[in-house]
Amino acid sequence: MNIESPVLQLRGVPPNETRRGLKLFVYGEPGTGKSYFCSQFKNVYYIDSEEGAKMSKYVENINNNKGALFSTRKFNDLAQELMALSSLEHPYETLIIDPITTIYDDLVEEERERIKKEGRRAKISEEYQVANSRFKKMVWLLLDLPMNVVITAHAKKEYGEAMNVIGTTFDGYKKFAFMFDLVLEAIVRKGKRIAIVKKSRILDLEPDQEFEFSFQEFSRIYSKETQNA
Numbered sequence: 001m002n003i004e005s006p007v008l009q010l011r012g013v014p015p016n017e018t019r020r021g022l023k024l025f026v027y028g029e030p031g032t033g034k035s036y037f038c039s040q041f042k043n044v045y046y047i048d049s050e051e052g053a054k055m056s057k058y059v060e061n062i063n064n065n066k067g068a069l070f071s072t073r074k075f076n077d078l079a080q081e082l083m084a085l086s087s088l089e090h091p092y093e094t095l096i097i098d099p100i101t102t103i104y105d106d107l108v109e110e111e112r113e114r115i116k117k118e119g120r121r122a123k124i125s126e127e128y129q130v131a132n133s134r135f136k137k138m139v140w141l142l143l144d145l146p147m148n149v150v151i152t153a154h155a156k157k158e159y160g161e162a163m164n165v166i167g168t169t170f171d172g173y174k175k176f177a178f179m180f181d182l183v184l185e186a187i188v189r190k191g192k193r194i195a196i197v198k199k200s201r202i203l204d205l206e207p208d209q210e211f212e213f214s215f216q217e218f219s220r221i222y223s224k225e226t227q228n229a
Helices: 034-038 056-064 075-087 100-117 126-144 215-228
Strands: 023-028 044-048 068-071 094-098 148-159 165-170 182-189 192-200 210-212
Touching: 023 034, 023 165, 034 056, 034 094, 034 148, 034 215, 044 075, 056 068, 075 094, 075 100, 075 126, 094 100, 100 126, 100 148, 126 148, 210 215
Parallel strands: 023 148, 023 182, 044 068, 044 094, 094 148
Antiparallel strands: 148 165, 182 192, 192 210
């Protein structure tokens, strides 16, 4: 078979800025205000994996902001909603997944049960490897959505080489944080809710910077960033 050599040419063109929406990842312990923060976005499509957003204060915020609520902890349900959001016309501007940890854990357990039903011994971390592979594909779909994406996760202790605690990280797919424009850790310090910037591609937000973790303060900072863009 003769294969013709391709005509070589450079295919790069001058870039145009495109607005793909904010991609925000927030992790923290319970009680740090993650869900309340998420419920205040306008025109929100809120995927609730722990039934927490059905509390009155969250329901009121979502309704007042012309949002919709969908509850599931199943990965396949989440994937179906993402495909619908990317394919259908809708009024929603921000997707919330709160928290992603529950969906990830459920997917890992689903893979563990599948291996058990096959009557074989799983390879080391096989259930996590399969879950991570499926999650990675889902993440790219998330990042391609032409809307804001805000995802929360549980926090867990981070251990060093000698198994000593060196800090706090998020609980879930380990590569999640690398794919977002902004990663925040939400904490409570002396009765005040604080956001710590762990990663940022946002103007005026530098790593290790702290600010009040409230929707109002975040909106002030982020609106300033969009005005400077």
